[in-house]
Amino acid sequence: MVRTSVTTAVATLSLVFGETVRLNVARAPPASSSPPISLDFQSFSIETAFLVDFQGNKSHPNRFTNNLLANLRAFNGDVPQILRIGGNTQDHVTYVPDQKEQIIDFWDPSYNSDQPRNSSVGPSFWEAFTAIEGTKYIVGLNFYKNDSTYLENLRGQVSESLKQIPSDRLHLFEIGNENDYGALSGFRPPTWTQQDWVEEWIERARHIQTRDKSLRFYAPSACCYNITTPYSFFSPWTIWNSTFGYDRDGWIAEVSQHGYVSGTSQNPTLQVLSDEGAGTLMNHTSVVINGTVHQSLCKLHHDAGRIYTLGETNSVSGQGAFGVSNVFGSALFIVDYELYYASFGVNRMHMHQGTGYRYGAWLPIAQNGTGPSTNPPYYGHVMVSKFIGSHPKTKINNIDLNSDFYSAYAAYENGRLARIVILNLHEWSPASSAGAEAVKVPTTTFTISTGDRGIEYATVELMTAPGALSETNITVAGLSYDYHLAEGKPVRVAKQYESVLRPNRKGDITVQVRHSQAVLLTFK
């Protein structure tokens, strides 16, 4: 067991009691609850060009990535996460059958400093898929390539995948990333239409389909919600119209839509509204508003009997923003964001990752003298996994507190209240001048009324950090997952239970939650 000064630092805090908030929580799942949550709900997406950084190869597997994913899975009955390997770089990959290196990236700073302009991969690239254990894959293929070898290239990518990824770990294939943007990005002529997109997609799918018609696809992976160009309208709603015949072959198994709640150009913040009035992560109202488009798409697809997922998502598009996506506030955001989407029925969330991305949950390798490192968003993922638990039919309900700053969710197992997570999203950081003096931390009191006489007690576990801007010293239930302690395996640095609470005579339970902190109550 490793002890750090996290606990001693906390001991000097004194709580300043502020508001009181009342939560009425139904003891059985209300009508607004989600359908049963899949235990692979919290999945990931890894940028193609960085797969080798994240996972390594047969002789040098990335044990850190393996540990971090195994930790999360362990909370969810060891059900495999589904890793979608794709993103912008997927449409810039060339398969080179006689290349010895796994991947050769062509960096061009005038193009982008976060991603290579293009990459070539050899057969050993596919070693990365099996270098880590317990995951399944959606393999992203190149759609944009349109020279004389594009079909050969696709066939090469597919045949290496079928040869090197065991069939029980190969979930689906994805042909192209965010191609609704093709006419605007210049990878297709400006005259390109949504019907052209569909026809090209069908041509590629038919070309790679196996003789026994066993390949299934993940589509359309649209970036946006509706793009109007002078020649066409690209929309994740209308592409399913009978006019386009998008799924005429019946091979599309799951729907993927991308989404970010803000972009680097919108000057996102944790809480303070920027001039553009957008991009606040620690704001439940904003999470709910941004969810409306996905609620609409989720309903469209569920009504048609299709699985609906966010195939690539995170906080701030453009790989995240410093001081926003890479600090503890974004861990609070991850919990609010993922659980809100779970509550209205999204089947899976694939949080996008890349080497050095500001919103990355971990940096898998050393780069520019930093890393590997576990980053703040990872702790949000831990909290989400703990909250979902391992019961195969947990239902989640958003407890509407009608507040920008407070958010809460209930988890029901076997029709009975099992857990509540409460987020206090007020942005708070200790004053740097506090020195040795006691730090006064504003705190909100939550009174939970369940009317459930059967509850004996509730254990309280924290997701906590010195403040919303902390990049380190973060724990969930007293555990640190930092790289330097045990290569990402959990290490106890503080007590597990903050307290054990018993209901009063009316059956109410009262819990204090600091600003910029989350608590998990488990009912016994």
Ligand SMILES: *[C@@H]1O[C@H](CO)[C@@H](O)[C@H](O)[C@H]1NC(C)=O
């Ligand atoms: C496997 O990874 C190691 C470490 O990055 C590298 O030195 C080695 O060349 C790789 N093997 C293959 C087959 O690419």
Ligand SMILES: *[C@@H]1O[C@H](CO)[C@@H](O)[C@H](O)[C@H]1NC(C)=O
């Ligand atoms: C990558 O782009 C460079 C510059 O345009 C080009 O010379 C090279 O052939 C490209 N490589 C691949 C694999 O596409």
Ligand SMILES: *[C@@H]1O[C@H](CO)[C@@H](O)[C@H](O)[C@H]1NC(C)=O
């Ligand atoms: C082929 O791709 C290039 C970009 O790589 C693009 O400029 C061109 O318009 C494309 N042509 C067609 C016919 O889609």
Ligand SMILES: *[C@@H]1O[C@H](CO)[C@@H](O)[C@H](O)[C@H]1NC(C)=O
């Ligand atoms: C996008 O367009 C479709 C079809 O016209 C429409 O039903 C949908 O509401 C639009 N959504 C947004 C967010 O603009």
Ligand SMILES: *[C@@H]1O[C@H](CO)[C@@H](O)[C@H](O)[C@H]1NC(C)=O
């Ligand atoms: C498909 O979408 C377009 C664009 O919104 C619309 O004009 C058309 O009526 C729709 N067709 C069908 C068959 O729903």
Ligand SMILES: *[C@@H]1O[C@H](CO)[C@@H](O)[C@H](O)[C@H]1NC(C)=O
């Ligand atoms: C999210 O909501 C904010 C307003 O809170 C808005 O400015 C922003 O455009 C929304 N983003 C998306 C992707 O809907």
Ligand SMILES: *[C@@H]1O[C@H](CO)[C@@H](O)[C@H](O)[C@H]1NC(C)=O
């Ligand atoms: C939270 O977001 C909503 C919707 O964008 C906005 O109206 C509200 O002012 C925001 N609250 C704060 C405290 O910034």
Ligand SMILES: *[C@@H]1O[C@H](CO)[C@@H](O)[C@H](O)[C@H]1NC(C)=O
């Ligand atoms: C390392 O430096 C490059 C070039 O400035 C940058 O793109 C990348 O994000 C940096 N990586 C990290 C982990 O800071």
Ligand SMILES: *[C@@H]1O[C@H](CO)[C@@H](O)[C@H](O)[C@H]1NC(C)=O
């Ligand atoms: C963070 O933890 C380190 C030891 O791991 C300790 O030295 C430091 O004081 C802590 N910082 C805060 C703000 O708690």
